[in-house]
Amino acid sequence: QKEVEQDPGPLSVPEGAIVSLNCTYSNSAFQYFMWYRQYSRKGPELLMYTYSSGNKEDGRFTAQVDKSSKYISLFIRDSQPSDSATYLCAMSGGGNNNDMRFGAGTRLTVKP
Amino acid sequence: ETGVTQTPRHLVMGMTNKKSLKCEQHLGHNAMYWYKQSAKKPLELMFVYSLEERVENNSVPSRFSPECPNSSHLFLHLHTLQPEDSALYLCASSQSQGAGIHGYTFGSGTRLTVV
Numbered sequence: 001q002k003e004v005e006q007d008p009g010p011l012s013v014p015e016g017a018i019v020s021l022n023c024t025y026s027n028s029a030f031q032y033f034m035w036y037r038q039y040s041r042k043g044p045e046l047l048m049y050t051y052s053s054g055n056k057e058d059g060r061f062t063a064q065v066d067k068s069s070k071y072i073s074l075f076i077r078d079s080q081p082s083d084s085a086t087y088l089c090a091m092s093g094g095g096n097n098n099d100m101r102f103g104a105g106t107r108l109t110v111k112p
Numbered sequence: 113e114t115g116v117t118q119t120p121r122h123l124v125m126g127m128t129n130k131k132s133l134k135c136e137q138h139l140g141h142n143a144m145y146w147y148k149q150s151a152k153k154p155l156e157l158m159f160v161y162s163l164e165e166r167v168e169n170n171s172v173p174s175r176f177s178p179e180c181p182n183s184s185h186l187f188l189h190l191h192t193l194q195p196e197d198s199a200l201y202l203c204a205s206s207q208s209q210g211a212g213i214h215g216y217t218f219g220s221g222t223r224l225t226v227v
Contacts (some may be wrong), residue, residue, distance in 0.1 A: 043218030102155040
């Protein structure tokens with residue numbers, strides 16, 4: 001079983017749709033959960049982070065963590081063509097050990 | 113210039129060539145990383161440097177050789193690569209080793225093709 005599972009897609013939605021991106025994981029020691037956005041020909045950039053379980057909202061983006069189910073989600077409301085990118089989930093236990101693990105990334109296209 | 117800068121952006125090399133990838137960060141971070149990104153696979157951690165000392169070598173073949181002359185610069189020396197080494201090589205930095213809640217700052221990567 002992979003430590004982090006993420007459906008690579010591709011996912012295509014019309015502009016204005018609500019997008020749901022998800023990851024599951026197996027390591028119960030993970031406490032910090034992140035979403036990175038990677039545009040074509042660019043490196044990943046940190047989009048959102050959450051600690052432990054719960055929700056976090058930032059504009060059109062909402063990150064959810066359910067540690068009991070080992071499941072994290074990123075929701076994008078009112079999706080825009082500029083949201084077209086690959087979204088990578090990442091998680092770590094914190095501290096100074098190099099235990100950051102990434103999902104494979106989901107490629108999202110928002111069509112005008 | 114700010115952020116993490118990687119050069120070259122693209123590199124095509126033969127299996128017998130020797131080349132180097134360069135990474136420079138202007139963020140005052142103390143940890144730097146090399147990652148390999150292949151299509152539809154998770155990022156693979158290759159090397160970690162903290163305060164210019166290598167703290168992790170993630171079972172990477174010896175044809176990849178990192179160098180960190182100071183806290184702002186990181187190199188990846190390549191020699192006798194294989195076609196399966198073709199990938200996007202990403203450099204990242206973080207305030208301290210392990211990133212924690214702050215995450216990493218990535219460069220734009222070097223797209224490497226081995227022919």
